Amino acid sequence: MDTILARPAYAKVNLHLAVGQPFPDGYHPIRSLFALVDLFDDIAITVTGSRRFKVEVTGLEAFQLNGEDTLTKAARLWCERAHVPLSLHIDCKKRIPAQAGLGGGSSDAATVLHLLQEYASDDALDENNLADIALQVGSDVPFFLSSHCCAIVTGRGEGITPVETRNLAVCLVMPISFATSTSSAYFRLDEIRGGDFVTMGPTGDEIAEVFKKSPAVWNSLLYNDFQQGVEHQAFYSQLEQLRSACNGYSGLTGSGACWFFVSDDQRQVQIVFDEVVSRFGTEVMSWKTGLVL
Ligand SMILES: C[C@@](CO)(OP(=O)(O)O)[C@H](O)COP(=O)(O)OP(=O)(O)OC[C@H]1O[C@@H](n2ccc(N)nc2=O)[C@H](O)[C@@H]1O
Ligand SMILES: Nc1ncnc2c1ncn2[C@@H]1O[C@H](COP(=O)(O)OP(=O)(O)O)[C@@H](O)[C@H]1O
The missing domain is CATH 3.30.70.890 (GHMP kinase, C-terminal domain)
Structure with missing residues (x-):
């Protein structure tokens, strides 16, 4: 029987964003206040019995993808590390506009990782492996993966200090x-x-x-x-x-x-x-x- 898992992928706003001088690898240190906003993409994953991998994204048609989309990248990296076949169908309905600074692509990727961890249950990847995948997909992914609604984010995006959110x-x-x-x-x-x-x-x-x-x-x-x-x-x-x-x-x-x-x-x-x-x-x-x- 196929297993279906679903979860919303929320957008973020940077309520404050300071950028430092670039590190030797070209990335920049940031010090930022991230907060989730109630605008989200719908992500559903069907784990199938067959060895087929399919990603369907609606609402991103206007954008030329430069390589893999973030959902594919997150799923592929997770399955490689977990040594499980890519027998998945991922469906993403986008509401978060792309190239907006709302982190839609990163949130989609983090949501795929959350769903795969939930599916794997006792065989889920450990925190270090997961954190490694998150940064490989994008600098904003660690925040979305953290499940905090609001946080001070530092480093390239991997330093997460939760802050109590507010009704704004x-x-x-x-x-x-x-x-x-x-x-x-x-x-x-x-x-x-x-x-x-x-x-x-x-x-x-x-x-x-x-x-x-x-x-x-x-x-x-x-x-x-x-x-x-x-x-x-x-x-x-x-x-x-x-x-x-x-x-x-x-x-x-x-x-x-x-x-x-x-x-x-x-x-x-x-x-x-x-x-x-x-x-x-x-x-x-x-x-x-x-x-x-
Ligand atoms: C600026 C911020 C603020 O939250 O968000 P967005 O506006 O993109 O949503 C982030 O730092 C963006 O994170 P993200 O969108 O995940 O960027 P990545 O895919 O990792 O990197 C895209 C490119 O941005 C630059 N980059 C990204 C993050 C960072 N700390 N320093 C950088 O210099 C690099 O040139 C990199 O090649
Ligand atoms: N799942 C996805 N959602 C949105 N954009 C994606 C996705 N996967 C890859 N991309 C590519 O990433 C780029 C920026 O993504 P996005 O996270 O939406 O913007 P931002 O970095 O401004 O928050 C877009 O140009 C798009 O082509």
Whole structure:
């Protein structure tokens, strides 16, 4: 009998993101506050009796995949390490836009790993093996694999310190005519900095303290380093103007291109959301949602 396992793969926002100078391997150290948001892809895995491997993704058709998709990569690496055949059918229905800075590809991969661990039960891989696979798939995968709703993330993405999450309302705005490649965004940031010394800003403890306060006061304390190299400045300036009339915090998530507004007052998020819909119409995709608790 086939076994079917399913689980949602949530998106994240980076409520703060400091980027340091690159390590010798080219990757950059980050110090970031990650929080899961209630926007998710649906992942289902059918473990079959036959030796067939099939991955079906709907909603990613517009994107040219550069090699394997993250679900295939995670499943293949897991099966290799666990010495089990790739007898799987993975089905993914995407809602999280790609190249948005919402971590959709990484979350999908972490969810596949979670489901395979659940299926393997007593034969599941140990933590070290799993952590190794996660980083091979992508720098954001360790956070999604951690199952924490909110965390300070450091190193390349492997340092996870959980932080208690909060009931906050969120508006997400994704332009439909452009997206951002993560590697290009890191490259552009290095170019802008031109090798100058950079500080990593507030410590993890300081970021966690700021997170306890109202989002309306975060603006002078938290930031995203990618904001300085962002293209389409006119678009983001319009969104920032909207925020300045409301009580909350806003910014780019990850390397972009998605913008978010967060508030402890649902009505403020409704105002921003309505204004975005009336100003940008079908030029953007927008969601009124919240942090995952
Ligand atoms: C910027 C962040 C912030 O959360 O997220 P996104 O905007 O992509 O969601 C992450 O650091 C992105 O993580 P992820 O999207 O998993 O990146 P990866 O696939 O590992 O790497 C893609 C490319 O980004 C660069 N990269 C990534 C992570 C990192 N700490 N330093 C880097 O320099 C490298 O050039 C790498 O080749
Ligand atoms: N399961 C997946 N979901 C989304 N993108 C994927 C997936 N697998 C591979 N990709 C590729 O990874 C790139 C960025 O993925 P994604 O995680 O959505 O963006 P971001 O890094 O901005 O959060 C896309 O260009 C896409 O082609």
